[in-house]
Amino acid sequence: MTQHFLLSKAAKTLSLAQVFRMSDSEAEDTFRRVRWAETKGAPVCPHCGGLDAYECRRPNGSLRFRCRACGKDFTLTSGTLFASHKLPLRTYLAAIAIFCNEVKGKSALAISRDLGLAYKSCFVLLHKLREAMAGEYKDRKLGGEGKVAEVDGGYFGGYVKPANLAENRRDRRLLKNQSGKRQCVVIIRERDGNSLPAVFKAESHAANFIKSRVTHGTKLNADEAGAWESLHKNFEVARINHEEAYSLDGACTNWAESYFSRLRRSEIGHHHHVAGAYLLRYAQEASWREDNRRVSNGDQVHRIAALAMSRKPSVDFSGYWQRHKTA
Protein backbone atom coordinates (compact mmCIF):
# COMPACT_ATOMS: atom_id res chain seq x y z
CA MET A 1 0.00 0.00 0.00
CA THR A 2 1.36 3.40 -0.84
CA GLN A 3 1.96 5.64 2.11
CA HIS A 4 -0.21 8.70 2.57
CA PHE A 5 1.78 11.86 1.90
CA LEU A 6 1.12 13.35 5.32
CA LEU A 7 2.57 10.23 6.97
CA SER A 8 5.75 10.39 4.92
CA LYS A 9 9.03 11.95 5.99
CA ALA A 10 8.90 14.33 3.03
CA ALA A 11 5.80 16.00 4.48
CA LYS A 12 7.53 16.90 7.74
CA THR A 13 10.46 19.20 7.22
CA LEU A 14 9.84 21.75 9.98
CA SER A 15 8.64 21.10 13.50
CA LEU A 16 7.46 23.51 16.15
CA ALA A 17 10.22 22.16 18.39
CA GLN A 18 12.80 23.26 15.80
CA VAL A 19 11.27 26.74 15.67
CA PHE A 20 11.42 27.10 19.44
CA ARG A 21 15.04 25.91 19.53
CA MET A 22 16.01 28.77 17.20
CA SER A 23 18.03 31.60 18.71
CA ASP A 24 16.92 35.19 18.05
CA SER A 25 19.58 35.57 15.39
CA GLU A 26 18.54 32.32 13.66
CA ALA A 27 14.94 33.55 13.54
CA GLU A 28 16.16 36.88 12.14
CA ASP A 29 18.25 35.06 9.53
CA THR A 30 15.26 32.99 8.45
CA PHE A 31 13.14 36.10 7.91
CA ARG A 32 16.02 37.89 6.16
CA ARG A 33 16.37 35.06 3.66
CA VAL A 34 12.60 35.04 3.12
CA ARG A 35 12.28 38.80 2.69
CA TRP A 36 15.40 39.40 0.61
CA ALA A 37 15.62 36.11 -1.24
CA GLU A 38 17.28 37.65 -4.33
CA THR A 39 20.18 39.03 -2.29
CA LYS A 40 20.40 35.90 -0.10
CA GLY A 41 19.34 37.85 2.98
CA ALA A 42 21.35 41.03 2.45
CA PRO A 43 19.11 44.02 3.30
CA VAL A 44 17.52 46.05 0.52
CA CYS A 45 16.35 49.55 1.48
CA PRO A 46 12.53 49.78 1.10
CA HIS A 47 12.78 53.57 0.72
CA CYS A 48 15.26 53.92 -2.15
CA GLY A 49 16.07 50.34 -3.20
CA GLY A 50 19.69 50.80 -2.11
CA LEU A 51 21.75 47.67 -1.53
CA ASP A 52 24.23 49.19 0.89
CA ALA A 53 22.76 49.09 4.39
CA TYR A 54 24.32 48.23 7.70
CA GLU A 55 22.98 46.81 10.95
CA CYS A 56 22.28 49.38 13.60
CA ARG A 57 20.53 47.82 16.57
CA ARG A 58 18.50 49.81 19.05
CA PRO A 59 19.70 49.81 22.68
CA ASN A 60 16.99 47.23 23.46
CA GLY A 61 18.56 44.87 20.92
CA SER A 62 15.88 45.17 18.24
CA LEU A 63 17.26 44.92 14.74
CA ARG A 64 17.36 48.03 12.54
CA PHE A 65 19.16 48.69 9.29
CA ARG A 66 20.41 52.06 8.06
CA CYS A 67 20.73 52.77 4.36
CA ARG A 68 24.02 54.37 3.30
CA ALA A 69 22.37 55.85 0.19
CA CYS A 70 19.39 57.67 1.71
CA GLY A 71 20.26 57.54 5.40
CA LYS A 72 16.86 56.16 6.42
CA ASP A 73 16.29 53.37 8.92
CA PHE A 74 14.19 50.30 8.31
CA THR A 75 13.40 46.97 9.94
CA LEU A 76 13.09 43.44 8.65
CA THR A 77 9.35 43.90 8.32
CA SER A 78 9.06 47.58 7.26
CA GLY A 79 6.52 47.98 4.49
CA THR A 80 5.27 44.37 4.75
CA LEU A 81 2.21 42.66 6.19
CA PHE A 82 4.15 42.21 9.46
CA ALA A 83 5.09 45.90 9.72
CA SER A 84 5.26 47.30 13.27
CA HIS A 85 5.23 43.79 14.68
CA LYS A 86 5.04 43.63 18.45
CA LEU A 87 5.99 39.97 18.98
CA PRO A 88 9.37 38.26 18.60
CA LEU A 89 10.00 36.97 15.07
CA ARG A 90 10.26 33.43 16.39
CA THR A 91 6.67 33.68 17.57
CA TYR A 92 5.51 34.62 14.07
CA LEU A 93 7.36 31.66 12.63
CA ALA A 94 5.79 29.39 15.26
CA ALA A 95 2.32 30.78 14.51
CA ILE A 96 2.78 30.13 10.78
CA ALA A 97 4.04 26.60 11.50
CA ILE A 98 1.01 25.81 13.68
CA PHE A 99 -1.29 27.34 11.06
CA CYS A 100 0.22 25.13 8.33
CA ASN A 101 0.22 21.96 10.39
CA GLU A 102 -3.52 22.16 11.03
CA VAL A 103 -4.66 21.04 7.61
CA LYS A 104 -8.28 22.07 8.10
CA GLY A 105 -7.57 25.44 9.66
CA LYS A 106 -6.71 26.77 13.11
CA SER A 107 -8.90 28.91 15.31
CA ALA A 108 -7.53 32.14 16.77
CA LEU A 109 -8.58 30.99 20.23
CA ALA A 110 -6.64 27.73 19.95
CA ILE A 111 -3.48 29.42 18.70
CA SER A 112 -3.75 31.98 21.50
CA ARG A 113 -3.67 29.08 23.97
CA ASP A 114 -0.78 27.37 22.14
CA LEU A 115 1.41 30.46 22.18
CA GLY A 116 0.15 32.25 25.29
CA LEU A 117 -0.90 35.29 23.28
CA ALA A 118 -3.97 37.52 23.41
CA TYR A 119 -6.90 36.29 21.34
CA LYS A 120 -7.10 39.63 19.55
CA SER A 121 -3.47 39.45 18.40
CA CYS A 122 -4.06 35.95 17.05
CA PHE A 123 -7.29 36.91 15.29
CA VAL A 124 -5.46 39.68 13.44
CA LEU A 125 -2.36 37.58 12.77
CA LEU A 126 -4.36 34.70 11.23
CA HIS A 127 -6.31 37.12 9.05
CA LYS A 128 -3.02 38.62 7.87
CA LEU A 129 -1.83 35.13 6.90
CA ARG A 130 -5.07 34.61 4.93
CA GLU A 131 -4.54 37.98 3.30
CA ALA A 132 -1.03 36.85 2.32
CA MET A 133 -2.42 33.64 0.79
CA ALA A 134 -5.05 35.64 -1.08
CA GLY A 135 -2.22 37.36 -2.96
CA GLU A 136 -1.87 34.23 -5.08
CA TYR A 137 -5.49 34.42 -6.25
CA LYS A 138 -5.66 37.93 -7.63
CA ASP A 139 -4.89 37.18 -11.25
CA ARG A 140 -5.19 33.41 -11.23
CA LYS A 141 -6.45 31.78 -14.40
CA LEU A 142 -7.21 28.11 -14.68
CA GLY A 143 -7.36 25.46 -17.36
CA GLY A 144 -6.24 25.58 -20.97
CA GLU A 145 -6.38 23.39 -24.06
CA GLY A 146 -6.71 19.74 -23.02
CA LYS A 147 -7.20 20.62 -19.34
CA VAL A 148 -10.21 19.53 -17.28
CA ALA A 149 -11.75 21.61 -14.51
CA GLU A 150 -14.75 21.26 -12.22
CA VAL A 151 -17.15 23.91 -10.95
CA ASP A 152 -19.53 23.65 -8.03
CA GLY A 153 -21.21 25.80 -5.41
CA GLY A 154 -21.83 25.36 -1.70
CA TYR A 155 -23.88 27.48 0.69
CA PHE A 156 -22.42 28.87 3.93
CA GLY A 157 -23.60 31.05 6.80
CA GLY A 158 -26.98 32.49 7.66
CA TYR A 159 -27.88 29.62 9.95
CA VAL A 160 -31.31 29.95 11.55
CA LYS A 161 -31.66 28.06 14.80
CA PRO A 162 -34.88 26.07 15.10
CA ALA A 163 -37.18 27.20 17.92
CA ASN A 164 -37.21 25.10 21.07
CA LEU A 165 -40.92 24.29 21.10
CA ALA A 166 -42.14 22.38 18.07
CA GLU A 167 -45.23 24.61 17.84
CA ASN A 168 -42.96 27.67 17.28
CA ARG A 169 -40.81 26.07 14.59
CA ARG A 170 -41.01 27.39 11.08
CA ASP A 171 -40.15 25.88 7.72
CA ARG A 172 -36.57 27.08 7.25
CA ARG A 173 -36.58 26.05 3.60
CA LEU A 174 -38.87 28.99 2.81
CA LEU A 175 -37.20 32.23 1.81
CA LYS A 176 -39.28 34.30 4.25
CA ASN A 177 -37.98 32.24 7.18
CA GLN A 178 -34.31 32.57 6.23
CA SER A 179 -31.85 35.14 7.55
CA GLY A 180 -30.79 36.52 4.16
CA LYS A 181 -27.15 36.09 5.21
CA ARG A 182 -26.55 32.81 3.41
CA GLN A 183 -23.83 33.09 0.76
CA CYS A 184 -22.61 30.77 -1.94
CA VAL A 185 -18.96 29.78 -2.32
CA VAL A 186 -18.26 28.77 -5.91
CA ILE A 187 -15.11 26.79 -6.61
CA ILE A 188 -13.36 26.26 -9.92
CA ARG A 189 -10.88 23.43 -9.58
CA GLU A 190 -8.58 22.15 -12.27
CA ARG A 191 -7.97 18.42 -12.00
CA ASP A 192 -4.36 17.88 -10.93
CA GLY A 193 -4.03 21.66 -10.78
CA ASN A 194 -4.99 24.72 -8.80
CA SER A 195 -8.33 25.98 -7.59
CA LEU A 196 -10.03 29.35 -7.34
CA PRO A 197 -12.94 30.24 -5.06
CA ALA A 198 -15.31 33.22 -5.09
CA VAL A 199 -18.36 34.24 -3.06
CA PHE A 200 -21.78 35.11 -4.52
CA LYS A 201 -25.32 35.59 -3.34
CA ALA A 202 -26.32 32.50 -5.33
CA GLU A 203 -24.76 29.90 -7.64
CA SER A 204 -26.52 31.50 -10.61
CA HIS A 205 -24.42 34.70 -10.25
CA ALA A 206 -21.11 32.94 -10.89
CA ALA A 207 -21.17 32.35 -14.67
CA ASN A 208 -19.33 35.55 -15.67
CA PHE A 209 -16.66 34.97 -13.05
CA ILE A 210 -16.08 31.45 -14.37
CA LYS A 211 -15.91 32.67 -17.97
CA SER A 212 -13.35 35.34 -17.04
CA ARG A 213 -11.07 32.99 -15.10
CA VAL A 214 -11.18 29.74 -17.07
CA THR A 215 -9.08 29.66 -20.22
CA HIS A 216 -10.81 28.84 -23.50
CA GLY A 217 -10.55 25.19 -24.49
CA THR A 218 -10.91 23.87 -20.94
CA LYS A 219 -13.36 21.02 -20.51
CA LEU A 220 -15.63 21.74 -17.57
CA ASN A 221 -17.53 19.37 -15.30
CA ALA A 222 -20.59 20.47 -13.36
CA ASP A 223 -23.62 18.98 -11.67
CA GLU A 224 -27.19 19.24 -12.97
CA ALA A 225 -27.94 22.63 -11.36
CA GLY A 226 -29.59 25.13 -13.71
CA ALA A 227 -26.97 27.76 -12.80
CA TRP A 228 -24.42 26.12 -15.13
CA GLU A 229 -26.55 26.05 -18.31
CA SER A 230 -25.04 29.25 -19.71
CA LEU A 231 -21.51 27.77 -19.54
CA HIS A 232 -22.32 25.52 -22.52
CA LYS A 233 -22.06 28.54 -24.81
CA ASN A 234 -18.39 29.04 -23.95
CA PHE A 235 -17.12 25.61 -22.93
CA GLU A 236 -17.57 21.93 -23.47
CA VAL A 237 -19.35 20.95 -20.24
CA ALA A 238 -19.85 17.41 -18.95
CA ARG A 239 -22.77 17.21 -16.55
CA ILE A 240 -23.17 14.67 -13.78
CA ASN A 241 -26.54 13.97 -12.23
CA HIS A 242 -25.84 13.12 -8.61
CA GLU A 243 -29.17 11.33 -8.31
CA GLU A 244 -27.82 8.77 -10.80
CA ALA A 245 -24.15 8.57 -9.87
CA TYR A 246 -21.23 10.49 -8.39
CA SER A 247 -19.00 9.71 -11.35
CA LEU A 248 -19.97 8.46 -14.79
CA ASP A 249 -17.86 8.25 -17.97
CA GLY A 250 -15.27 10.60 -16.49
CA ALA A 251 -17.86 13.23 -15.55
CA CYS A 252 -17.73 14.11 -11.86
CA THR A 253 -17.27 16.99 -9.46
CA ASN A 254 -15.33 14.99 -6.91
CA TRP A 255 -12.36 17.39 -6.87
CA ALA A 256 -14.72 20.26 -6.10
CA GLU A 257 -16.48 18.15 -3.47
CA SER A 258 -13.24 17.42 -1.63
CA TYR A 259 -12.57 21.17 -1.52
CA PHE A 260 -15.99 21.74 0.06
CA SER A 261 -15.35 18.92 2.48
CA ARG A 262 -12.26 20.75 3.75
CA LEU A 263 -13.98 24.14 3.93
CA ARG A 264 -17.03 22.68 5.67
CA ARG A 265 -14.90 20.87 8.25
CA SER A 266 -12.89 24.02 8.90
CA GLU A 267 -16.12 25.95 9.50
CA ILE A 268 -17.77 23.32 11.68
CA GLY A 269 -14.72 21.95 13.48
CA HIS A 270 -12.51 25.01 14.00
CA HIS A 271 -14.18 28.34 13.41
CA HIS A 272 -17.79 27.47 14.35
CA HIS A 273 -18.91 30.76 12.93
CA VAL A 274 -17.52 32.51 9.88
CA ALA A 275 -18.53 36.17 9.59
CA GLY A 276 -20.01 36.87 6.16
CA ALA A 277 -17.49 39.58 5.33
CA TYR A 278 -14.60 37.14 5.77
CA LEU A 279 -16.11 34.13 4.03
CA LEU A 280 -14.00 34.72 0.92
CA ARG A 281 -10.81 34.70 3.01
CA TYR A 282 -11.70 31.35 4.62
CA ALA A 283 -12.66 30.01 1.18
CA GLN A 284 -9.25 31.08 -0.19
CA GLU A 285 -7.47 29.56 2.80
CA ALA A 286 -9.18 26.20 2.19
CA SER A 287 -8.32 26.42 -1.50
CA TRP A 288 -4.66 27.19 -0.74
CA ARG A 289 -4.49 24.26 1.66
CA GLU A 290 -6.12 21.96 -0.88
CA ASP A 291 -3.73 23.01 -3.65
CA ASN A 292 -0.68 22.67 -1.39
CA ARG A 293 -1.67 19.48 0.39
CA ARG A 294 1.32 17.63 -1.09
CA VAL A 295 3.84 20.34 -0.22
CA SER A 296 6.05 19.75 2.86
CA ASN A 297 5.12 21.78 5.93
CA GLY A 298 8.50 23.55 5.93
CA ASP A 299 7.97 24.73 2.37
CA GLN A 300 4.42 25.85 3.21
CA VAL A 301 5.72 27.96 6.12
CA HIS A 302 8.32 29.54 3.83
CA ARG A 303 5.75 30.25 1.12
CA ILE A 304 3.33 31.94 3.52
CA ALA A 305 6.09 33.92 5.24
CA ALA A 306 7.38 35.02 1.81
CA LEU A 307 3.89 36.02 0.69
CA ALA A 308 3.40 38.05 3.89
CA MET A 309 6.79 39.72 3.49
CA SER A 310 6.09 40.66 -0.12
CA ARG A 311 2.77 42.32 0.67
CA LYS A 312 2.13 45.85 1.82
CA PRO A 313 0.80 46.44 5.37
CA SER A 314 -2.77 45.25 5.74
CA VAL A 315 -5.54 47.75 5.01
CA ASP A 316 -8.17 45.65 6.79
CA PHE A 317 -6.14 44.47 9.76
CA SER A 318 -3.54 47.10 10.68
CA GLY A 319 -4.82 48.65 13.92
CA TYR A 320 -7.96 46.51 13.64
CA TRP A 321 -8.74 46.50 17.37
CA GLN A 322 -8.21 50.25 17.67
CA ARG A 323 -10.97 50.66 15.11
CA HIS A 324 -13.20 47.88 16.49
CA LYS A 325 -13.28 48.71 20.16
CA THR A 326 -15.03 46.15 22.31
CA ALA A 327 -16.33 46.68 25.81
Ligand SMILES: [Zn+2]
Ligand atom coordinates in the same frame (compact mmCIF):
# COMPACT_ATOMS: atom_id res chain seq x y z
ZN1 LIG B 1 17.68 53.94 1.13
